[in-house]
Amino acid sequence: MLGKGPRKQIVKYRESQCTLKRLIMRKNRYKLIVFALVLVYVYHFFGVGDYVQSKNFDNDFNYPLNVDIRPIVQAILEGQKPNVKPINYYPYKFLSNYRQCSVVNKPDLVIIVKSAIDHFGHRDAIRKTYGKPHVQGYNVKTFFFLGLDNASSDVQKNITKEMTEFKDIIQMSFRDSYFNNTIKTVMSFRWIFQHCAEAQHYLFTDDDMYISVQNLRKYVSEVTTASERDGILFAGYVFKSAPQRFRSSKWRVSLEEYPWDKWPPYVTAGAYVVSNKAMKMLYVGSLFVKHFRFDDIYLGIVAKKMGIVPTHCPHFHFYKKPYEREDYSDVIASHGYSNHDELIRVWNEQNAL
Incomplete structure (x- = not known):
């Protein structure tokens, strides 16, 4: 006890x-x-639920307009009236239209520069380098596409002076901002479709890129892919990736906006080249494809709907390729040239070879 x-x-x-x-x-x-x-x-x-609930792209891609748009586009290009109404025609105007392409003296290449409205120095550097009208007998025309600033601002006043002096700026009646880049891209397609539709090729580029017209000319003359033999070329640095669902990301895409688990193959928007036929197909096709806010993704979607397979060209660099004189011998485009003196120096050195 x-x-x-x-x-x-x-x-x-x-x-x-x-x-x-x-x-x-x-x-x-x-x-x-x-x-x-x-x-x-x-x-x-991290948007885990969005990743889990995403639809399978390979088996279930049906981006609006949910019909085969290829016969519709072909009918339009042949001058016929389509039986389907466009769903994506932007209600904006061209506020300047100084230069148009001559039917008699057709350009070999048209360079379309997607430029920020206040990048005066960028445009001036381009005019002194790859934006020149002739490169070893190659007939080139360069146009700068801009959105709109406040009509009474000093920036807009200087733009007006620049347009009067150089007559190479196409300004459009929408606010110039990052998330209006798709509008800027499709509007530039509209302008060349209406006013400069006879060039062999079209190079679309941002205003902070180094461009070698000589290397581009060599590339488009040598490319022998099946698509190019059909007269269709849409080439640049091709990405195959998936939408980003992170809530804090600038590039977040919701399931409501895009419900599939990956993007169609797309060419990064910094610089890419399209043939005459591809330009016309992409523009007319865009009239029947729902708007999307990222321009490179949007063109990838339009290309997918049109049956155009983007061609990967490693000579287009979406990043800034470190400069060495010999290493740039085959570079067509390189990103990151916001320093105007650097662009002019590199371009002059490469073109002195």
């Missing part, structure tokens, strides 16, 4: 053990709650 003292100690011990168990259970419960909250946060922040 235990005395009262030992029995009290046993009771206290058992009580302390129960208390300890309760504390441990409470602590574990808190840990479980915190863990659950972290999971919910990660699930929400």
Whole structure:
């Protein structure tokens, strides 16, 4: 028989053990709650649910307009009236239209520069380098496509002076901003389709790219892919990737906006070249393809709908390729030339070879 003292100690011990168990259970419960909250946060922040719920691109891609648009486009290009109405015609105007391409003296290449409205120095550097009208007998025309700033701003006043002096700026009646790049791209397609539709090839580029017209000329004359034999070329640095679903990302795309688990192959928007036939097919096709805010993705979607397979060309660099004189011998385009003196120096050195 235990005395009262030992029995009290046993009771206290058992009580302390129960208390300890309760504390441990409470602590574990808190840990479980915190863990659950972290999971919910990660699930929400990284868009896990969107990734899980994405549709399979390979089996279920049907981006609006959900019909085969190829016969519709072909009918339009043959001068016929389509039986389907366009769904994506932007209601903007061209506010300047100084230069048009001559039917008699057709350009071999038209360079379409997607330029930010206040990039005066960028445009001036381009005019002194790859934007020149003739490269070793190659007839080139260069146009700068801009959106709109406040009509009374100093920037717009300087744009007006620049347009009067150089007559190579096509300004359009929408706000010049990053998320209007698809509008700027399709509007530039519209302008060349209406006013400069006879060139052999069209180079679309941002205003901070180094461009070698000579290397581009060599590339388009040598390319022998099946698509080019059909007169269709849409070439540049081709990406195959998936939508980003992170909530904090500038490039986040919701399932409502694009429900599939990957993009169609697309050419990065920094610089790409299209043949005459591809230009016309992409523009007319865009009238029947729902707007998307990223211009390179959008053209990839239009190309997919039109059955055009983008051609990967490793000589287009979406990043800034470190400059060495010999290493640039085959470069067609390189990103990151916002330093005007650097662009002029590199271009002059390469063209002195």
